[in-house]
Amino acid sequence: MSTGTTGSGPYYLGISTEVEVFEAAWRRGLPVMLKGPTGCGKTRLVESMAHRFGVPLYTVSCHEDMTAADLVGRFVLTGGDTEWVDGPLTRGVREGGICYLDEVVEARQDAIVVVHSLADHRRELTLERLGGQTLTAADGFQLVVSYNPGYQSVLKDLKTSTRQRMVGIELGFPPLDAERTIVAREARVGDPAADELVRFGTAVRRARDAGLREVASTRTLIAAAALMGEGLAFRDAVIAAVATPLTDDPEVREGLLELIDTYGVGG
Amino acid sequence: MAEGPEGPGANDRPDLRLRRLTLLAGAIAGRRMHVRADDVARAWNDRETVVLPTAQLPTARRTVVLQAALVAVGSLDSRPMRALTRCRPGMSDRFLVLEAARAASVLADLLPRSVLSDLAATVGDLSVPVSVSDSLERARSDEALPGVPEWYGRIRARALARSDAEDAGETGGVAPSDRDHGGTAGEQAVDELDDEEAEDAETGAIMQKLQVRGMKNPFTAALQKLLGMGAAPSSDENPGAAVEDLPVGNRRQRRIGHAAGRLRTPPALASLLAPRRPTGTVYPEWDRARGRYRPDWCTVTEFDPPSPSGGPEDRPPASEPDPALRRELARLSLHHERRRRCADGDSLDLTALVDHRIAVAAGDAGDPDVCSGVRRTGRDLAVLVLLDATGSVGEGDVFAEQVEVAARLSAGLEQVGDRVATYGFSSRGRRQVRMLRVKAFDDRWDAAARRRMSALSPSGHTRLGAAVRHGTHVLATRGGTSNLLLVVVGDGLPHDDEYTGVHAQEDSRMALDEAALGGIGCVGISVRGSGEPEALARVWGEHQHRPLGRYPELVAHLRPMVTAALRNAAAGGRRSVRARAGAGP
Incomplete structure (x- = not known):
């Protein structure tokens, strides 16, 4: 287990070998694919790595209407003339930064194929709109994508040709001890409160088929802990930060309240 | 944990609490586990359902946690349970104490700290067993163990000794299983039983000895009759059904051969007697009691509605869609299209750019x-x-309002450019499910369609399952878009000849689930709520259904309902089917 990053950089506590794999991939210029449930720390890992490498980070939150031009760049009209403006991917390529495509499966596949030539041995980006100009990625450039395999609809998945260009890192929710440390540190609360929250979160994650859209992620537990740090009771904080965002179904909510009360009595 | 009621919610109504x-x-x-209350002295579970004493409901949390934890760590698997049935009385309580200690240790990272401390208080300095078999061994030994606190509940080893607990949730007792027939019945010692179990087990053991698959002898038959376990008299219109599915004890013999028990009248005679009807499409029907489909059970036929007797103005034609409804409909299910001359976009529109340059060069903006x-x-x-054109929706006002809803929907959808078809449906028994074609997908919503709509009059009954299956078929074969939606306008409740109650509701629900699995969103709209919310919940479950007081409510609720239905369908109906799987005891 590697130690958490320190100093002024974003805090990330390594659970397995993900930090080592990420570092090795960056040194060799290999693109990385982060898989894991929402709120388990994918984005935080990338932020922490960019800080550690000392390179700029360009984050793109992918969505259905995103096009290749949103990544590469486009002409805009200034006065009577058109002017080319680099997109985040092109800037990353020119400056040698990390380009992070968050929730990459949300984007349509024809928008994603532009990264193919960057994601293999060529490491170059062709700008068709600039007359086929080809940019070779500067040192330090790395493509990172993330997605949540369970969340999106089955119809949306990454193309095999895109997937096999990537080094995969699978993240899950951290084990109890690590998650307790993370929650306590991020929310600046004491260990007992963090412990009870993390137990509760583990229980929610085990409640399969309960009709929950998502489970209680590390992020939501940190939010609940932060509310507790501001003086809210366990029950109120967990309802606000976990139960209410998780479900609209009255029956599931009642079940969650029962779970909250079961865990809340010792906290 | 305190003995008093457990804070908020603890004193709720029992069903809510459960x-x-x-x-x-x-x-x-x-x-997934269920929880139910019963008139038992101590809580127990059969790996699927935790049974709580009704009186203990307000303080049941730690009991539920412990009983579920036993399931999680495998204490109640069939192997240790079978071993336990062979032990002397009192053994299961000793086993429970040991396994509770093991569960507390294995699940130390999961269980609430309050329950962990309650467990620790009981266990004291007991050394924690390392495995189930360790617990078994120590339970059999003469080691001194603490007694079982009331809140632990108990282990009913007999009920758990079976490998598959599939119907244990229903019966909660002992029913013979495949494994028992396989010769393990001899393992079932009768030394550690309470009264209710002993009674069940005795009947079970006798019946097992008599139930040899495929064997029939007069003694078996007489005894089965005596114990009420033979074939029930068929209430089916098909007397052959008793033969095709003969229950023997708790087992069922499947009919042999596809055509067994199907013919009633010689075909030649039947063809003379039966009135000539247009050929239709046959669909299966879900038989809940037997847990399988009845193949080719319903015949659905498409008709054009009878011509109106009077002139075209027999009834005023359905009114035009209002702008509010059209606005809602316009926002449904869009796909991507390339647009030119936009203020913003991923590339330049060269024609527009040249025009712009020329205009600027000419001194224009x-x-x-x-x-x-x-x-x-x-x-x-x-x-x-799908418009429910049956007697069940009632005469007069309600039917007229449903026609209006269907008409406005059809008109509005066509105006915004969606493909829309409109059918009325009614039935008289399973062979006469009629689909009245008001507008097919390729027809216009014109005066003729409006006349056909106004010519509909309520008659017959509602075989909802067959109508939905035919609707699914029509959409899948003639819809032609990637988003497909089935809207049922009616009271949403099935009723037909030999199609009533739970059977009809379960079949309708199954038909809706099939549609969702096939990628078709299902929405039910009824004007004026029926008085049967439970039946509606059984039919529609997780599918979108809403009783509307009056037509204007439709505008407010339509889009969220349709969006949710299409999302469910896009996920392959997972949500509705999952909810169904969870609809337990």
């Missing part, structure tokens, strides 16, 4: 919209409106 405890049990067990981009503006939705 529903609240269900998620807790599932979270601890790591699998020019049109700055020179981009082209992809926008979600294309229509990609096919809707089948």
Whole structure:
């Protein structure tokens, strides 16, 4: 287990070998694919790595209407003339930064194929709109994508040709001890409160088929802990930060309240 | 944990309380579990359902946690349970104490700290068993162990000794299983039983000895009759059904051969007697009692509605859609389309750019919209409106309002450019399910369609399952878009000849689930709520259904309902089917 990053950089506590794999991939210029449930720390890992490498980070939150031009760049009209403006991917390529495509499966596949030539041995980006100009990625450039395999609809998945260009890192929710440390540190609360929250979160994650859209992620537990740090009771904080965002179904909510009360009595 | 009621919610109505405890049990067990209350002295579970003493409901949390934890750590697997049935009385309580200690240690990272401390108080300095077999061994030994606190509940080893607990949730008792027939029945010692179990087990043991598959002898038959376990007299219109599915004890013999028990009248005679009807499409029907489909059970036939007797103005034609409804409909199911001359977009529209440059060169300001981009503006939705044209929706006002809803929907959808078809449906028994074609997908919503709509009059009954299956078929074969939607306008409740109650409701629900699995969103709209919310819940479950007081409510609720239905369908109906799987005891 590697130690958490320190100093002024974003805090990330390594659970397995993900930090080592990420570092090795960056040194060799290999693109990385982060898989894991929402709120388990994918984005935080990338932020922490960019800080550690000392390179700029360009984050793109992918969505259905995103096009290749949103990544590469486009002409805009200034006065009577058109002017080319680099997109985040092109800037990353020119400056040698990390380009992070968050929730990459949300984007349509024809928008994603532009990264193919960057994601293999060529490491170059062709700008068709600039007359086929080809940019070779500067040192330090790395493509990172993330997605949540369970969340999106089955119809949306990454193309095999895109997937096999990537080094995969699978993240899950951290084990109890690590998650307790993370929650306590991020929310600046004491260990007992963090412990009870993390137990509760583990229980929610085990409640399969309960009709929950998502489970209680590390992020939501940190939010609940932060509310507790501001003086809210366990029950109120967990309802606000976990139960209410998780479900609209009255029956599931009642079940969650029962779970909250079961865990809340010792906290 | 305190002995008093457990804070907020603890003193709720029992049914609400049980529903609240269900998620807790599932979270601890790591699998779906049910919770129910019964008139028992101590709580127990059969790996699927935690049974709580009714009186203990307000303080049941730690009991539920422990019982579910036993499931999670495998204490109640069939192997140790079979071993336990062979032990002397009192052994299961000693086993429970040991396994509770093991569960507390294995699940130390999961269980609430309050329950962990309650467990620790009981266990004291007992050394924690390392495995189930260790617990078994120590339970059999003469080691001194603490007694079982009341709140632990108990282990009913006999009920758990079976490998598959599939119907244990229903019966809660001992029913012979495949394994028992396989020769393990001899393992069932009768030394550690309470009264209710002993009675069940005795009957079970006798019946097992008599139930040899495929064997029939007069003694068996007489005894089965005496114990009420023979074939029930068939209430089916098909007397052959008794033969095709002969229950023997708790087992069922499947009929042999596809055509067994199907013919009633010689075919030649039948063809003379039966009135000539247009050939239809046959669909299966879900038989809940037997847990399987009745193949080729219903015949659905499409008709054009009878011509109106009077002139075209027999009844006023359905009114035009109002702008509010059209606005809602316009926002449904769009797909991407390339648009030119946009203010913003991923590339330049060269024609627009040249125009702009010329205008600027000529001293004009020019049109700055020179981009082209992809926008979600294309229509990609096919809707089948199924109007319940049966007696059950009642005469007069209610039916007229439902016709109006169906008509406005059809008109509105056509105006915004979606593909829409409209059918009325009614039935008289399973062979006469009639689909009245008001508008097919390729027809216009014109005066003729409006006349056909107004010619509908309520008659017959509602075989909802068959109508939905035919609707699914029509959409899948003639819809032609990637988003498909089935809208049922009616009271949403099935009723037909030999199609009533739970059977009809379960079949209708199954038909809706099939549609969702096939990628078709299902929405039910009834004007004026029926007085049977439970039946409606059984039919529609997780599918979108809403009783509307009056037509204007439709506008407010339509889009969220349709969006949710299409989302469910896009997920392959997972939500509705999952909810169904969870519809337990």
